[in-house]
Amino acid sequence: MKPKNEISGSPKNLRQPARDHLDEQAARAQCAPIESDAQKQLQELHVHQIELEMQNAELQQARTNSDVNLARYTDLYDFAPIGYFTLDCDGSILEVNLTGATLLRTERSRLSGQPLSNFIAPERQPEFRNFMRKVMLGQGKEIHEMGFLNAENEPLIAHIEATMDASGKACRLVMLDITERKQTEEALRYSREMLRHMVSHQEHVKEDERKRIAREIHDDLGQNLLALRLDIAMLHERTSQHHPRLHRKTAAALEQIDTTLKAVRTAINNLRPTVLDLGLNAAIEWLVKDFQQRNGIRCTLIMDETEFALDDERATALFRILQESFNNVLRHANADHVRVEVRSDGASIFMTIGDNGVGFFPGCRRKANSFGLLGITERVNALHGRLDIDSCQDKGTCLSISLPLKSSGAD
Structure with missing residues (x-):
């Protein structure tokens, strides 16, 4: 044609x-x-x-x-929505469209012959020179995100792509303004960080309140029940021969008090297990044994014999993560075996919880009611750790958690 x-x-x-x-x-x-x-x-x-x-x-x-x-x-x-520039081998502007001139807040006639680097902050100059050096080698298109300063000294964050033209004596460069997108991303990142700090603060407040309530229950209600049991036990002992009916009543009262004491101990342990005061190793051993005895699900625990040296915040977080994982296994996994492994390399502590249950599809943990995994994720993120979830339908689920042993400056 x-x-x-x-x-x-x-x-x-x-x-x-x-x-x-x-x-x-x-x-x-x-x-x-x-x-x-x-x-x-x-x-x-x-x-x-x-x-x-x-x-x-x-x-x-x-x-x-x-x-x-x-x-x-x-x-x-x-009138293209992106800026087009033609640069010589020294990086000076040979041609520019109206959009490019608008981005730099300069009349197009005044841009001709100016180095594009004039619109880049001094601390970013080496970065731009390195970018242009790669472009001039003519090995293909180069892509980068660069910070510019327009003629009004306003920041401009741009996505740039450049390549040599057919003559090999000039390069074609396109510039897309992504300042607003970057500002939105930064605002979103800041919002997420603030939300994470708020969640972390709420967890601290919640744990402190649990400690206070558990202590009050133990010191007040627990001690009062124990004193009451001692009195009724003494009455029970004295009425064994002369007052059989009262003896039976005191026996029933003792059973009721024992049941109440057991419920109080359970409530205290749910609020703040006292075994945590003995260290993370003892707390994990107790939790695994208690879960196995209560639910009849076989558990295997592999853990370093050396006591883990980490602060109360991390110890509590790992204990709560294991506790929540056990709850998920009991409610959803339909498993008959759980394997827990805890180890440390001196810089981080690693915990793996795996079961042989039904597993779940990759998108299931994004459902609105999957608060268990969301809570675990937030605990791990708040301590700058890492969570990996490996699950396949009918092949079980494995959670791998790693936390730094020492807090970072961002905590």
Whole structure:
């Protein structure tokens, strides 16, 4: 297919149409056949004249089409939503569209010949030079995010892509303003960080309140129940021979008090297990044994014999994570075996909890009611740890948690 701007007829191709046109004129004039050489030459001149007129008409049409296309492509270039730059090998601006000039807050005529690096902060200059060096090597398109300063000294964060042109003497660079997107991302990151700090603070408050309530229950209610049991036990002992009916009543009361004491101990352990005061190793051993005895699910515990040296916050977090994992196994996994492994490499502590239950699909933990895993995730993130979940339907679930043994400055 011929390009629109190409002249469709060459001089050779226009010769016959010109002759036909001249014959038609002669026929209309009812001229006699041309016989003399002069007449033949005159005829040839007329043919050339008509041929030139046809060529001129086609040239005029081609020029009109070319002007229309140029105007259209100029509009596309100038009013594109991204900035287009042509830079020489020194990084100076040779050409720029209106969008590029607008991004830099400078008239387009004043940008010609200016180094693009003039709009980059001094501390980012080496980064930009390194980017341009890679572009000039001509090994393909280079992509980068760069911070600019426009003519009004306002920050501009741009996504830039550049490549060498076909001549190898200039490069084409496109610039997309992503300042608003970056600001939104930063605001979202800050919001998430604040939310994480708030959740962490709430966990601290919750644990402190649990400790206080557990201590009060132990010191007040527990001690009062114990004193009451001692009194009733003494009464029970004295009425064994002379007051059988009262003896039976005191026996029933002792059973009720024992049941109440057991419920109080359970409540205290749920609020704040006293075994945590003996260290994480003892707390994990107690929790695994208690879970196995209560629910009949076989548990395997693999743990370093050396006592883990970590603060109360991390010890409590790991204990709560294991506690919540056991609850998830009991409610959802339908498993008959749980394997718990706890180890340390001196810098971090690692805990793995695996079961042989039904597992779940990858998207299930994003459901609105999956607060157990969400709580575990938040605890791990608050302590700058890492959580990996490996699960497959009918093949069980494995949670791998790692936490630094020492708190970072961000805590």
